Amino acid sequence: MGDIPDAGEPTLEEQIAAYQREFQGLDPQVEKIVSALSRLNRRMNVAYGRQTAELGISNAEWEVLKALVLSGAPYRMGPSDLAKRLGLTPAAMTHRIDRMVAEGLVHRERDESNRVRVIIELTSEGREKWLEAMRLASVFEEDLLQDLTPAERAVLGEVLTRLLRRVEHAQPDAGGRLNDLE
Amino acid sequence: MGDIPDAGEPTLEEQIAAYQREFQGLDPQVEKIVSALSRLNRRMNVAYGRQTAELGISNAEWEVLKALVLSGAPYRMGPSDLAKRLGLTPAAMTHRIDRMVAEGLVHRERDESNRVRVIIELTSEGREKWLEAMRLASVFEEDLLQDLTPAERAVLGEVLTRLLRRVEHAQPDAGGRLNDLE
DNA sequence: GCTTCGAAGTTTAGTTTCGAACTCTTCAGA
DNA sequence: TCTGAAGAGTTCGAAACTAAACTTCGAAGC
Incomplete structure (x- = not known):
């Protein structure tokens, strides 16, 4: 438990690897930053939603x-x-x-x-x-x-x-x- | 032109100042990070949307x-x-x-x-x-x-x-x- | 073999949003 | 003053989503 970030979602590392595999010429560091940014934002919005729902x-x-x-x-x-x-x-x-x-x-x-x-x-x-x-x-x-x-x-x-x-x-x-x- | 980030939206600095004014005991640096993160993500999604729409x-x-x-x-x-x-x-x-x-x-x-x-x-x-x-x-x-x-x-x-x-x-x-x- | 339970996907009803048409008010110009 | 144009907000119809009920198939228990 606690190791699975979200239902069915690959880890960030797995996702970067998949990008490398499916699309040539991608900078892994750029993709890491962009993917982490996007995910982080999504999770934070979920957290905010939980909090406001309580109010x-x-x-x-x-x-x-x-x-x-x-x-x-x-x-x-x-x-x-x-x-x-x-x-x-x-x-x-x-x-x-x-x-x-x-x-x-x-x-x-x-x-x-x-x-x-x-x-x-x-x-x-x-x-x-x-x-x-x-x-x-x-x-x-x-x-x-x-x-x-x-x-x-x-x-x-x-x-x-x-x-x-x-x-x-x-x-x-x-x-x-x-x-x-x- | 180019100084107005988005229609009617305050600059990041103005927004931080408004937070400080309306809510006591807020760490400006924390708020800056969180606000920038959220805005950046929104703008990026708009950009992605423009690109996919073209396809x-x-x-x-x-x-x-x-x-x-x-x-x-x-x-x-x-x-x-x-x-x-x-x-x-x-x-x-x-x-x-x-x-x-x-x-x-x-x-x-x-x-x-x-x-x-x-x-x-x-x-x-x-x-x-x-x-x-x-x-x-x-x-x-x-x-x-x-x-x-x-x-x-x-x-x-x-x-x-x-x-x-x-x-x-x-x-x-x-x-x-x-x-x-x- | 029969039954029951659960999982996968679809359907239905209701909500939230967008695009476009519409109404009402204000302002500029003849 | 009258008229036309533009702006602010609402209304209407369609799109996309959620929650919940429903259908169908597969697996386990007796």
Whole structure:
């Protein structure tokens, strides 16, 4: 027990070996980094999902709460802004807000100064839910990184930030290469 | 232009600052690592999606092709195994296979030696699609990591693998702490 | 041999999302 | 003022997923 990472999933080492076998000319180190990154993220999302589920909210709802809290007091955003921020279509946002209003996590009202707009505002209950979720998440995250030395944390943070900047300011073209967007 | 990472999304630094403001007692370095990890993964998936879309397949289909190829010749798996491997319910797997059979990417047949089972086998067309996708993906990945020094690559790979092992062999309990499953 | 249990896959009902059409409001220009 | 255009949000229909019920086959026990 404990040796099988997930049902039917090969270990990272087995997967790298399989890639080498099936596709020539692949750098094992690159593939290791990319595969580990992807898996790690997946596992972390599962962990977050477990935690939020215990608070009676879904991962999707947690994302909305997060966006609202991080926008700062008075914790208000329009549906379109939320949709862009979360990468959803406006239609999906409408439905998601419907649910969250019904659960008392957010409040929806029409902006009287511009009657086309709608204001989504965090309720105190919604803010409390987010705080509870953050308490759980922060303990989990600290625990996850606990074995890393200060030097390793520094390098990891710096390198990931650099990679992120590279992806954010560039997008792959048809051939897969990253072109600077200027 | 090029300074706005994504529509309406704050920069990583702004987001960390917002976390510090809204939630006391958070380690900025931990949050930086976790946030960068999550964002980086999201951007990479968008990039992969763009590439596979160009080949006329979805990201979901690419995952199935990947599982089959990595299983090794003769590239056969049962629907249940595929579902477990991809983290889907058997029902979703049935439908996904339906589509892929219609597109000629995989072949479905009943196992005559055990008539409860079904065998999903990669077609040569499916294998070719995967190879094309891999060619694009590997260029993208090499390009993404191109600015990293050999030392940085080594540390990154090692640290990520260590973190992955920690999440894989342990699961957070109600309080968020990681317990060894033994 | 018959029965029961369990495993593999499909079907059905309900949820969440996307794409596109639609409504309502605001603003610019004749 | 009236009209046209654009933006914000919702509604509608279709796609993809989950959970649960169902079907079929195989294996074990009596």
